[in-house]
Amino acid sequence: MANETLAQLSNLFMYSAIAVYMLAFFAYCAEWAFGSRGRVAVHSARTTAPAPERELVGAGVGARPGAPARPGPAERLTGRGRDGARPTGPRDGDLVADQGDVAGGDPQADRYGRIAVSLTLLGFVLHAAAVLSRGLSVRRAPWGNMYEFSTAVALMLVVAYLVMLFRFRQRWLGLFVMVPLIATLGVAVTVLYTESDQLVPALDSYWIWIHVASATASFAAFHIGAIASVLYLFKDARERRAAAGAPLGRGGRLLDRLPSAATLDRTAYRVNAVIFPLWTFAIVVGAVWAESAWGRYWGWDPKETWSFITWVAYAAYLHARATAGWKGRRAAVISLVGFACFVFNYYLVNIFFEGLHSYGGV
Known part of the structure; x- marks a missing residue:
């Protein structure tokens, strides 16, 4: 038998999480909208300054005077210079250095972005509470049917985004993560929802x-x-x-x-x-x-x-x-x-x- 109190609490947490995620989505949209007022340069490897011309150097011949020292194997492996420092500025392919510029240098847009992240964290807490209370209501893993699996996938999607946000500072992902996240939860609560119940025998393991x-x-x-x-x-x-x-x-x-x-x-x-x-x-x-x-x-x-x-x-x-x-x-x-x-x-x-x-x- 399911604990109806916990099952209803799970539903309340889930609807609250969806509402907060919706607010976060609108905040991310505001970040992009207000960021359009800022000046953003096109960041492209094809539009940046041309690469220096290559020069053929014979064996035993040193570099030409004034030319930058060519990085050695250690420098190429670690990405650091000979002085041990990392190069500054964005670099194509570097997830940490190249973060994009969603706010476009606009302080108000950046404020909306921070609000969106805060709302995402609040939604995550409510979402996790919904999944946890759903499992506790029947004392089993909270992914025994399509509704529960969908909510668990959505929760892990938020986890993946937060890892990318805090580890690599990729806040630009926020708006694009909210779209499948809200869609998945919307389908889950409207089409796939089932009452909290025990597992079918094939899953009881x-x-x-x-x-x-x-x-x-x-x-x-x-x-x-x-x-x-x-x-x-x-x-x-x-x-x-x-x-x-x-x-x-x-x-x-x-x-x-x-x-x-x-x-x-x-x-x-x-x-x-x-x-x-x-x-x-x-x-x-x-x-x-x-x-x-x-x-x-x-x-x-x-x-x-x-x-x-x-x-x-x-x-x-x-x-x-x-x-x-x-x-x-x-x-x-x-x-x-x-x-x-x-x-x-x-x-x-x-x-x-x-x-x-x-x-x-x-």
């Missing part, structure tokens, strides 16, 4: 804490990679037009306040590369759980099949970057294909396909 938690964190982090890939495609197109001297127009000025295309590409790659082993672990653990529950490790159930397809897509993305040197547009497209497979596997396979995993509670 300690493996749910390991397998589903890993899948939840993976899905949330892949959101960040997909967001960075989408923005990269737009930013790269604008930088190419700038490099070609084509008219940029006023419609794309919001893109000028994002980090450079190289940084967006590096962001997507790092997030996807870091989380891919966890997604691999989730699939392997799921197979072990399947053997315990159904007597076989793999049965080509629709859920299992699309999980494998998603894994192949992200593996192809990482392999292409590591071996073929695919960066930029082609890599971004593969990344988005992998994320689309993940979304298809979660929503469409769970709802419209019949299989051993058809217990989403919809």
Whole structure:
């Protein structure tokens, strides 16, 4: 039996969290709107000062007088100069140095951005309380059906954003994270909601804490990679037009306040590369759980099949970057294909396909 008091409290926390996230979304929008009044330079590797001409130097021949010293292996590895200091100023591909300029130098826009971050933190606390009280109401893992899994994924998405915010100071992600976050919670409370209840027998196992938690964190982090890939495609197109001297127009000025295309590409790659082993672990653990529950490790159930397809897509993305040197547009497209497979596997396979995993509670 479920504890109705805790279940109702969970619903109250969830609706409160959604309301606060909505306020945060409007605050992020205000940051971008008021930031448009500031002066923001187009940050692009293609529009910055030209690189110094290369000079062929024979063996044993020193550098020409007055030329800057070429960095050694240690300097190239650490990114520091010979004096041990890091170079100042934004640098393409550097997540910490290249943070973009959402506020556009406008103090009021920056104030709205700080308010948005504060509201995001408040929403996160309410959101976490909702997920926790939902689990306590039935004394189990709070991700036993599609409603609970969706709220848990949304919570981990906020965690991923906060890591990017406080570790790499990427506040520009805030507006773009709020969109899938609010959409996911909106669908959860309107379409996927089910009353708090005990698990179906197939899920009543300690493996749910390991397998589903890993899948939840993976899905949330892949959101960040997909967001960075989408923005990269737009930013790269604008930088190419700038490099070609084509008219940029006023419609794309919001893109000028994002980090450079190289940084967006590096962001997507790092997030996807870091989380891919966890997604691999989730699939392997799921197979072990399947053997315990159904007597076989793999049965080509629709859920299992699309999980494998998603894994192949992200593996192809990482392999292409590591071996073929695919960066930029082609890599971004593969990344988005992998994320689309993940979304298809979660929503469409769970709802419209019949299989051993058809217990989403919809």
